[in-house]
Amino acid sequence: MxxxxxxxxxxxxxxxxxxxxxxxxxxxxxxxxxxxxxxxxxxxxxxxxxxxxxxxxxxxxxxxxxxxxxxxxxxxxxxxxxxxxxxxxxxxxxxxxxxxxxxxxxxxxxxxxxxxxxxxxxxxxxxxxxxxxxxxxxxxxxxxxxxxxxxxxxxxxxxxxxxxxxxxxxxxxxxxxxxxxxxxxxxxxxxxxxxxxxxxxxxxxxxxxxxxxxxxxGAKRYEMTVKGMAGHAGTVPIGLRQDAFCGVAQMVTEIENYALEHDIVATVGKCEVLPGAVNVIPGEVRFTLDIRSLSQHQLETCCETLLEKLAAIAKLRSLSFESRNIYQAQxxxxxxxxxxxxxxxxxxxxxxxxxxxxxxxxxxxxxxxxxxxxxxxxxxxxxxxxxxxxxxxxxxxxxxxxxxxxxxxxxxxx
Ligand SMILES: [Zn+2]
The missing domain is CATH 3.40.630.10 (Zn peptidases)
Structure with missing residues (x-):
């Protein structure tokens, strides 16, 4: 042929x-x-x-x-x-x-x-x-x-x-x-x-x-809950707030920078702002994090470090921070x-x-x-x-x- x-x-x-x-x-x-x-x-x-x-x-x-x-x-x-x-x-x-x-x-x-x-x-x-x-x-x-x-x-x-x-x-x-x-x-x-x-x-x-x-x-997924204090959008001075969503915004930026530096992929794909009203300071935010790497070791260490960084951001802003691992694949x-x-x-x-x-x-x-x-x-x-x-x-x-x-x-x- x-x-x-x-x-x-x-x-x-x-x-x-x-x-x-x-x-x-x-x-x-x-x-x-x-x-x-x-x-x-x-x-x-x-x-x-x-x-x-x-x-x-x-x-x-x-x-x-x-x-x-x-x-x-x-x-x-x-x-x-x-x-x-x-x-x-x-x-x-x-x-x-x-x-x-x-x-x-x-x-x-x-x-x-x-x-x-x-x-x-x-x-x-x-x-x-x-x-x-x-x-x-x-x-x-x-x-x-x-x-x-x-x-x-x-x-x-x-x-x-x-x-x-x-x-x-x-x-x-x-x-x-x-x-x-x-x-x-x-x-x-x-x-x-x-x-x-x-x-x-x-x-x-x-x-x-x-x-x-x-x-x-490999992949790990987390569900995060960040709690601050809800309040009146007009009366609480900007410097005296515990705005959970402002904290989460900083966390999301941190996640992106960290992923870029460490050559992994990390995604915040879901975010819920509570109480979710135009005139109320966000008192609580729940968001998800999906993070993946071909190296299981890198995945583990990156997750650990990143969660510490997010907790530190919360602490600086007097917010509470909780993370729950909801999924993992080797x-x-x-x-x-x-x-x-x-x-x-x-x-x-x-x-x-x-x-x-x-x-x-x-x-x-x-x-x-x-x-x-x-x-x-x-x-x-x-x-x-x-x-x-x-x-x-x-x-x-x-x-x-x-x-x-x-x-x-x-x-x-x-
Ligand atoms: Zn397929």
Whole structure:
């Protein structure tokens, strides 16, 4: 096969992936917006579609105990553990069509392209049924089921309509009492590979179609309460106030400066001013802080120092300050050998030096890291936009990612 012919084949496969992404986007709660949540009729239809494409690609298919859809390229003589490729098939509300789904479709297409190639290991593709947590606010349910960390307490969690996860599983045709019982163990996994849109602007800025992910940032979230003294906006002199919001304004500036100095990201995304009247001095402010870093150590020390700084600002202004940690996720590094392998195939197919970049967003890979070495590849997306209908990738970039994925899947053979 000439070089030109092989280019044409991958390009037509990439075009097929794009069409399939459009088709997947049609399985939605409403026709105007793409929303596909866990254990819904849309989930069922989308996975039935994936299963039929998997069969077409010659894969063995099954659904697991938490509703993930699997396909396997069966090895006639497996002498090594199984390679797992995957991403998620659920979406946020009013989503774009590539977040998660592109990774599933690329994995499936890579296996179809390798139809006649005999490998000494099975290769599984998995569509995780819940990553976003759109319905139950509990994220990463699909990969948790596979990695052996599905929490039975999640079954009691209710959606906005008061339907528990257990009863939603029941209506979907799953047995909640065995949810997570078919998890996989590390000795049986060769590696976990995930291709995902970048969801940020780095690759676009560097004019590169794909990039190698170094790891997934750890995150901590806090809820802060700052209390001062409410009072009359006209009668209390400016120098005699305990204005909680003025204190918080200074804190937010401190947070931004600190993040800039320490090369981390920190965001105050929610702020509530009380009592919230035009003529009353703010007596209390509640705000959130989301802080992330690829280095768990740096995350811990930065949070500690920053909280001290905020408390000091409060003290200077005679305000009370309380912080409550409401969420934390450990930073997870991608396996160095797998990063290297990705870089090799990327350089082969782009003729450019591979770009290594961290992920600021969470992914199924961070849960799969509990049972497997993980390797991730990012695909450039337009302006870094994601979780939005304007999410967009080009067929050319998808074609490069597919070439890389096809090589990567075969690269474990001795
Ligand atoms: Zn995603």
């Amino acid at each position: 000439s070089h030109k012919d092989s280019m044409t084949e991958t390009e037509s496969r990439a075009a097929k992936v794009m069409q399939r992404a459009d088709r997947m986007a049609s399985f939605s709660e409403t026709p105007e917006h793409l929303t596909r949540a866990y254990l819904t009729p849309e989930h069922k239809l989308a996975h039935a579609q994936l299963a039929s494409w998997m069969l077409e690609a010659g894969l063995e298919t099954w659904q697991d105990s938490v509703g993930n859809q699997w396909g396997r390229k069966v090895s006639a003589n497996p002498t090594m553990p199984t390679l797992i490729l995957g991403s998620h098939s659920d979406t946020v509300a009013n989503a774009g069509r590539y977040d998660g789904n592109l990774g599933v479709l690329l994995a499936l297409e890579a296996l179809e392209a390798l139809g006649d190639v005999e490998l000494p290991y099975h290769v599984d593709v998995v569509a995780f049924a819940d990553e976003e947590g759109t319905r139950f606010n509990t994220t990463l349910i699909g990969s948790s089921g596979v990695a052996g960390c599905f929490q039975p307490s999640w079954l009691e969690v209710e959606d906005a309509n008061g339907v528990s996860m257990a009863s939603a599983m029941d209506s979907f045709g799953l047995e909640p009492q065995v949810a997570g019982s078919d998890s996989r163990v590390d000795e049986e996994i060769l590696a976990y590979l995930e291709v995902h849109i970048e969801q940020g602007p780095v690759l676009e800025a560097q004019n590169l179609p794909v990039g190698v992910v170094t790891g997934i940032a 930073a997870v590094l991608c396996d160095e050998v797998l990063q290297h392998k990705w870089a090799n195939v990327v350089e082969k197919h782009t003729q450019q030096t591979a770009c290594f970049l961290p992920s600021g967003a969470g992914h199924d890979a961070m849960v799969m890291a509990q049972v497997a070495n993980i390797g991730m590849l990012f695909v450039r997306c337009d302006k870094g936009i994601s979780h939005h209908p304007a999410e967009s990738v080009t067929t050319e970039d998808v074609s490069v990612a597919l070439d890389c994925f096809i090589d990567m899947v075969q690269s474990f053979a001795p």
